[in-house]
Amino acid sequence: MSTPYPFTALVGQTDLRLALLLNAVSPAVGGVLVRGEKGTAKSTAVRALSTLLPQVDVVPGCRFSCAPTAPDPACPDGPHEPGPATARPARMVELPVGASEDRLVGALDIERALAEGVKAFEPGLLADAHRGILYVDEVNLLHDHLIDLLLDAAAMGASYVEREGVSVRHAARFLLVGTMNPEEGELRPQLLDRFGLTVEVAASREPLQRVEVVRRRLAYEDDPAGFAGRWSADEEEVRARVVAARELLPQVRLGDTSLLQIAATCAGFEVDGMRADIVMARTATALAAWAGRTEVRKEDVRQAALLALPHRRRRNPFDAPGLDEEKLDRILDGFPDDEPEPEPEPEPEPEGPGEGPQDDGPDGGGPDGGGGVPPQGSAPDAPEAEPEAPAEPEQRPETQPSAQESEAAAGPAEQAPVRAAEPFRTKMLSVPGLGEGASGRRSRARTAHGRTTGAQRPRGQLTKLHLAATVHAAAPHQKARGRTGRGLVVRKDDLRQATREGREGNLVLFLVDASGSMAARQRMSAVKGAVLSLLLDAYQRRDKVGLITFRGSSAELALPPTSSVDAAATRLENLPTGGRTPLAAGLLKAHEVLRIERLRDPSRRPLLVVVTDGRATSAGSVGGDPRELSARSARLLAAGGVASVVVDCESGPVRLGLAGALAADLGGPAVTLDGLRADSLAGLVKNVRTPSPTLRRAA
Template sequence: MSTPYPFTAVVGQTDLRLALLLNAVSPAVGGVLVRGEKGTAKSTAVRALSALLPQVDVVPGCRFSCAPGAPDPACPDGPHETGPGTARPARMVELPVGASEDRLVGALDIERALAEGVKAFEPGLLADAHRGILYVDEVNLLHDHLIDLLLDAAAMGASYVEREGVSVRHAARFLLVGTMNPEEGELRPQLLDRFGLTVEVAASREPAQRVEVVRRRLAYEDDPAGFAARWAAEEREVRARVVAARALLPQVVLDDGSLLQIAATCAGFEVDGMRADIVMARTASALAAWAGRTAVRKADVRQAALLALPHRRRRNPFDAPGLDEEKLDRILDGFPDDAPEPDPEPGGPQDGGPGDGGPDGGGPDGGGGGVPPQGSGPGASDRQPEAGDPAGPDDAAGPDAADPADPSAAPEAPQPSAQGPDGPAQAAVAAAEPFRTKVLSVPGLGEGASGRRSRARTAHGRTTGAQRPRGQLTKLHLAATVTAAAPHQRARGRSGRGLVVRKDDLRQATREGREGNLVLFVVDASGSMAARQRMGAVKGAVLSLLLDAYQRRDKVGLITFRGAGAELALPPTSSVDAAAARLEQLPTGGRTPLAAGLLKAREVLRIERLRDPSRRPLLVVVTDGRATSAGGLGGDPRALSGRGARLLAAEGVASVVVDCETGPVRLGLAGVLAADLGAPSVTLDGLRADSLAGLVHDVRGTAAYQTSDANRRAA
């Protein structure tokens, strides 16, 4: 096994290291979700944490890591005899994004269960992680049902495996750590809430710190063992501090005053439910224990809020996670200050130790190894100076701050952009308020990734039939299996009550559920759409559809066309908030190259079909139907757009046209485009859920008409 990178050698990332160590002190905090851009030491810090955890005593031979003094009474390997255990390091188990349900929770040998009546159980990753760390890299890309199983086990401290009346339960208590890049898609709010703490990480913009990161990484890669040896003393120091804080934690007193501060903070930020209050209470207690105190202070409550509340403030995927620190300070200022405490005795947990030397001191390479001093949480450097601080508001502003009395220093008002290669463009217009839309779905039965939009054969859903298993059996169809085995019982020499079942008799249940699709938006941003009220309504409609795509687990892409051609503003991605950001910045103006937009969509869908052939597309064209430019293609714009639409229809692309034409006199060009696409046309007002009852029926009916018409022409 390769030598892991030392935890104390990680440069910066104080919030990340503190959150991980607080969970090591008190696993009841509920885990950590680490959000941030790639290349920010997320995985490195998590993998290094396991070396700081104390060793665990386990029952010899138990596959489920039962403690010798208090073994799990329901352990599948039990019952265990009392006796001394064996010590081993705490495990760090990684859950791959592509893991199956059986790999996560374990699998039953269905054949032996039916034939012999025994619970032959192969443990999964949840059993391996018991009393250790379970690490999920790119947790936002994990299948929803796996996340549900994972978080249920983390909340209950146990894993349940159910297969056609045969059930197994075992303990599964672990420190859950997930990392994710928000650009690749968000987690559902209810899943975010299940993580105790969240941390936002980003690469430092300080050249000196970046140099130190590179220097240490190169030194580690040249000699991992030697590099780890140089940090061994700091690692032992932090490990001892974790052990001391764990021992001190039961003595920490969370008085009524601290509980009132926590309750007032959660109520002030309008956090849903009570989980935030409980997590804050546990985090504040862990912070006190980590600092070597037995009393929770106001600074602990503040730090706990900065770690436990930002991800619980999101109301929709377009809201950026975060916390208003000024509001937090105003809430806590309403409570009396803490009474002064005596200085800690020399050699105590607060005297020296990692974190006291700052980010650039205390380590053999001149870099900080531990965690920040108490209260240096997210955004602490941006805190407004309080009364009595040496630096006042003017000093804090810095020498380059603008003078409000100097008109030349004021920021310039945004001006319409000048004439460019795409024609005259106007400044971006704000989107109207989003609304709930009707469900758009792709006709037929797909086999794509699990989601909530279109019908598909999935691993979860209602049972529709049975088939021979392809590979490992995961969902047994009991009736079909018995039916297949019954005719052969006499030939197999059956005796007694048991059913003689062989592998060829097993039948896999086929299930129907919902899949996620690729929703590709093609948005007209030309001059005919440039009226501010009109474009605001268009953006509001697209934003509403994006919100619907987020809720239904779709990938989304955004193509815009105006002026001289079409542009892929956002390649297909799971990050709908990235699409919303591109939509917000979308300028308008110029002529209308509708054909270029349709052909760009066809090319994008062709490439995505090669990348992910199982994910079916849904094309949403948002336009008034006008075509005033060939977009460099040459020819009549109207004829070119009709030809492009018919090409998409011939390839079986399910489409919807959102007609943006307004006013008492309408040309109906969007309807002509819809006919060429073989798609329904719906107005902006008709897109609302309460005013368009038959849109899904129209999409499916149009596709069915396309198929029957093509069959008639072929005959």
Template sequence: MSTPFPFTAVVGQDDLRLALLLNAVSPAVGGVLVRGEKGTAKSTAVRALSALLPAVAVVPGCRFSCDPGSPDPACPDGPHESAAAAERPSRMVELPVGASEDRLVGALDIERALAEGVKAFEPGLLADAHRGILYVDEVNLLHDHLVDLLLDAAAMGASYVEREGVSVRHAARFLLVGTMNPEEGELRPQLLDRFGLTVEVAASREPDQRVEVVRRRLAYDDDPAGFATRWAGEEAAVRQRVVAARELLPSVRLGDGALRQIAATCAAFEVDGMRADIVMARTATALAAWAGRTDVLAEDVRQAALLALPHRRRRNPFDAPGLDEDKLDETLEEFAGEDDTDPDPDSDPDGGGPGGGGGQPAPDSGPRGGDTAARPEAGEDGAPQASGGAEQSPVRAAEPFRTKVLSVPGLGEGAAGRRSRARAEHGRTIGSRRPRGTLTKLHLAATVQAAAPHQRARGRSGPGLVVRRDDLRQAVREGREGNLVLFVVDASGSMAARQRMGAVKGAVLSLLLDAYQRRDKVGLVTFRGRDAQVALPPTSSVDAAAARLESLPTGGRTPLAAGLLKAHEVLRVERLRDPARRALVVVVTDGRATGGPEPVALAARAARLFAAEGIASVVVDCESGPVRLGLAGQLAGELGGTAVTLGELRADAIAGLVKDVRGRAA
């Protein structure tokens, strides 16, 4: 086993180290979600934490790590009676992004359960992580149903495995740590709320600190064991401090004044539900224990708010995480209680240990990128500018709205999501088949039907059903998949009327929000002037797409064919990377094509490529004014898709749109 990088050797990242240590002191805090760009020591710090946790006393031979002092009475390996205790190091178990449900929660031997009535259970990663750390790298890329199972187990402290009336339960209490790069997509707000704390990490911009990071990493790579030995003293000191804080934790007093501050802070920042209040209370108590105190102070409440609230305030992916620290300080001062005393100004409440403080920077309260131009008054009816006009500064998007569902026709087999119909692990049962490999979802009726004709030949003599491997049937289920929604946006001069471009951006922003909620990947191609460009390659980060859209300039001619050909190339490359993910192309244009020889004919030929390959498409018609040429509708016909106006995109205006999309593409 390789020597892990020492926790105390991690340079900077005070909030990250503090959040991890607080969970080591009090696992009831609820885990940590670490958000940040790649290369910021997220995984390094998490993997190093396990070396700081105390050893675990277990029942010898128990696959579920039962505590000999209070064994789980429902343990599948039990009952444990007066067993001698054994000791092992605290574990850190990693959950791979591509793990199956059976790998996470464990699996029952269905064949033995049906034929013999035996609960033959193979434990999963949740059992391995009991009384240790469960680490999920790239948790935002984990399938939603696995995240739900994971967080339910973390909340209840137990894992339940049920298959056709046969069930197994075992304890599963662990420190849950997830890391993610927001550029690769966000977690749903409901899932964000299930993580106790969150921290934002970024690489330091200080040259001296970056030099120290490189120096330590090179020294570790050259001699991991020697490097760890040099940091052994600091590691032992922090380990001892964790043990002392755990012992002190039950004695920490959370006074009424601190509780009032916690409740007032959660109310002031309008967080949903009561989980935030509970997490803040547990975090503030752990902070006091970590500092060696038995009273929770206002500074503990403030630090708890900075760790527990930012991710609970996000209503959609376009909201910037973080807290207004001035508002936080005003709330704490207003509700300061009599039992909150100031610490000795000469003391160090954080004890000088790793992660000893430091709040998160205040969020940028200014407008989003690209929102620097004031919105001038538009001309009457938003008449378009000349096709060859000069480039105009970015226009602010109109307010987003709820859109109707645009889906890809047919039945896919892509990644789990919420847009189009697909064969899936979860959903309604539509049939059965013979299992390929391990049986995961038993179709009981089909299994009994397959086994029933052979009972006499198999010598059945009692009430039990004689079931063999060939009789087992896997349930075939239909659920929903996520798609690649590729936006092809016309940014030419004919679209440059500011009022209209603001409405166009608002419509695309609305579709992006819908894509986020439906777990899609998104991409953005724009065309203007002489060519087209990929403004954003396919990604799960819809907020990145929104930022590119917001700063999009307009002006110049309309190379519609170039935009379509660029989109076709993006789809070709993406099919090689992810062949199971189907695409939905959303072309946002007024249908005009200018520039170069025969621009209209060239655009039509480019559009027919999409129709020939059966790629689902929708054209959002942005044409305005009293005289309409219907060019967007003609383009939709060449694409084999359908055309809708900006107004028809609203959820209450296009009830028949999905049928139209399916009918055109069928």
């Protein structure tokens, strides 16, 4: 086993280390969600924490880590007889993003349960993590049903496995830690709320700290054991402090004043429900114990709010989590400060053994590399200098179109980005047919969860038994199998797996016309508002999204397909307009992007949303008639089985109907900007044409 990177050797990341240590002191806080860019010590810090946890006493031979002094009465390996205990280190169990439900909660042998009446249960990762740490890297990429199971177990302290009337329950109390890169997509708000604390991490922009990160990283790689040995005294000191804080925790008093401060803070930030109040109370208590005090103070409540509320406050879907600290101070200042002056508190981390500033960065502190915040014990942090804003492009008088709205030879000059109009609720667009992609909320698909539609022979391990079909398959053979009693003689060939239908997430690729004809009537604000509304819909339906824009003589992949709808919204907001309309180039770019994505993720079906007025005035670098090229490019996409929808942006008293013609070539419907609204758009999904044979075979 490789030597883990020392927790105390991390550079900076004060909030991250504090949040992890508070959960080590009081697991009832509810875990930590760590958000940040790649290479910021997220994984390194979590793995390093496991070495600081005290050893646990377990019943010898128990697969579920029961405590000898208070064994779980429902333990599948029980009942346990009194006897000597076995001490072992606290485990850190990692949950892979691609794990199955049975790997997480455990698996029942359905065949033995039916044929022999035996509960043969194989524990899962939740059982392994009991009384330790369960770490989920890239938790935002985990399937929704796995997250539901995971968080339910974390909330109840137990895991339940139910299979056709056979049930198993075992204790599952663990410190839940999730890490995620927001650029790859957000968690649903109700799932965010289930994490006790959240912290934002970022790489330091201070050169000296980055140097120290690299120095420690290289020293660790050259001699992991020797590097860890130089920090062993500091590790032991923090380990002892965690134990002392755990012992002090029951004696910490949370007074009425502190409870009022917590309640006023949660009410002031309009958080939903009461979980925030409870988490803040537990966090403030743990902070006092960590500081060696038995009384919660105002600074504990303030720090608890900064850790427990940013991901719980009400916000728009594309707003980043955060907390207004000035507002927080105003709320807390409304309470009399009748507590004694706080004594100097020990540093959250001991000073290192002379290896430069005691600060740690991102994964630079460990195998992941990174940067951090200014060294502890140094002067107060100076505010980071923000990059100088680029100069605004010179505003030119807006070019007014002619009555026919034909573009000039060179097209209008590029215009500065315009703000998107207010988003609205859109009608659902979906891909025809039946898919088998990742779980989501858009198109029909065969899924592991949903309504039962039939039965089939299992492929591999049986997970969802179709009882009626199994009995039907076994019944004709009972006499030949020598059945004598009341039980049914069931063999492996009789078992049938239930097939279920639910919803899948799709790849929604936006192809947005940013040419001069779109900006001439100042329509881009409305267009951006419509695309933003569709992005919001994609966020809620758990889709991947991509963004292609075309103007001038070419098309650009502004955002490769990603789960981060926030990133797409940002790129859309900064989208400039102007120039000719290379519609064919945009369609060909979409064809290329979808071809590559089909190789990367063949089970995720695409939906192409083309936002344009249908004009084609440039053939780009190909040459030829722009309209003919556009029609051929659209038919190429249709032949590839790509489901498409055209959002017609043409307006005015005279309409050319070019977007409708484009929709016909693509084999999909056309809808106006106004018709895209849910309250005015009727039957759009029904109008999506039957997919091509290629799409049927893919479904």
